[in-house]
Amino acid sequence: MAEWQSWWRRKLALSPVSELLSSSNSSSNSSSNQFGGSKAPGMSQSASQAVRQSEMEYEKMMYMPGGEMPHSPQLKPHQFQAQTPPDQYSAYADNFDLSLLPQESAPIPTTVFQYNAPQIKVECAWDSQPLQQQSQQQSPQPAIPYPTSGHQLIPPPAYPHSAYPSPQSSPLQSEFAAYGFGRFGGSYDSLNSPSPSLEAVSIKQELHILPPSPPESNCETPSPRSSCGESIKAEPLDAEIEGLIDLNSLLQQQSLQQDTKPDHQLLRECLEDTSFQKRHNLKPLALESFIGGLAEVRGDFEPVISLALEHAKREADAICAELQISQDPNGWTPAQVHAWLRSTLAQFRLPAVADLELHFCEDGAALTLLSEEEFVLRLPESGSTLHAQLEIWKMAYADQPAHQQNPQQQQQQQQQSHQSANGNLWPASYAMPNLDLDYNEDSEDDEEMETEAAITPLTTSSSTSPPAATPTNGGAAPQPATKRPNGGRTGGGGSHIHLWQFLKELLASPQVNGTAIRWIDRSKGIFKIEDSVRVAKLWGRRKNRPAMNYDKLSRSIRQYYKKGIMKKTERSQRLVYQFCHPYSQ
DNA sequence: TACAAGGATCTTG
């Protein structure tokens, strides 16, 4: 009898996914943890919208009658019973002592329950489908001894005993908890072992059999993570669950791909931002007690991010194939833009727009430049969602290595690069800078540089286009032809770029760089450097000048005063500069 | 202490 129960508990407690997600959210902002919000501070509106949207999609999926998910953890036992043929359920229901599970109304006993939904939702933000697809593709027929199909596979607990999942907060987390107990799974025997192992100790702590370890006790008490990671056993049941949906294999795949260190600023910011906690004097959760160190936790964001991006790519692939469009929104024709918009509207069950062509006459490149406000202005009902989806596409595409792009795109990039070398276009170095690269310490610079080199521009350059007119003082202002810098950097560090161009690059991607530099008044060309250290560091990186600092950077900026590229603002403010007219366009 | 301003000189492409 207790076997099922303890299986559930261990499964939920040991789930590396739930653990990872829990740790992610607790190590990062806890805004929605503690205030129930769905938007993380520091998270861009678009990203949060994406998260919101994906949340809606997920909830639709989860609460859909006869839900499409293999099994729905948020279902209460009685619900499960109602939806499950009695004969199948009765096969094991008698042995499943529901009374031993906590009541639904029971108070959440630990702050660990203050789970941050957005991080979870980021996982599914890319699509509601992949989970199903994967479960179908990777394990068409799970051979579970208890239920007969994945659909009725497991009676979800009233809600998990684990400290991590909370059904009130998100079904998905429970979903992960239920699914995630795969090849990372810990030892089943640990709880019942006559001499409880360290794993058992930590497991029991999570089950509230023992009080949680204090943060400083993490040395003595290994985290479930460590126990999971180190004692991988091929439990038959694990393998079967694994067959249902192999999130863990996905995580493993992604972890293998971590060499490439994909950069996803929005996700990362969302996951890592602790500013909200600081602002509100919120005490971050004691991760060390069950994770084993913040650094380790941070390192584990990568699988989540990669997994999310993987889902996004899969979705994009499918839609691209269906619509016959490129994955790079920049390459879309207006007609393809319309096709994508319609597809996205349908995907999110948003009201169709009859005169879509009138609202969006842009091609893909121009579309990517539209702000969320512009989207909403044109389509109040769905603009935000569309913009968020576009952001996701751009992220997914930006993550795509060049060799995966279609030949046309590669040719286009080569052509642009060649033209750049001829001085007709923007320098080949022209690529969107990403401040995310600056988040880490210098020791990781090498990796960051590799990542940076792999980044394709998130936005296009109309906002960063050089001015057509020469400065009024006749200074030697560069006049590269306006061209979308789709080709990205072609190596060499991009040392030819001018500082003012670089600053406009940063300014052109507020979602990425908005915390470091932002427009104060776009029309007047007034901007503010919010983080002088980061901007200087980025500039130094771009110019291959490791010793660059804001003092030097600002000196260079001041040189622009004489050249008529920049000027002092009317009301002098610290860190606030203004482009002269042609350069602010 | 951080930033602004600007002179002088050196480095790089």
Place this chain on the structure above:
DNA sequence: CAAGATCCTTGTA
């Protein structure tokens, strides 16, 4: 040679 990078001094908030 242009554009920065670097170093410096002085002043301000």
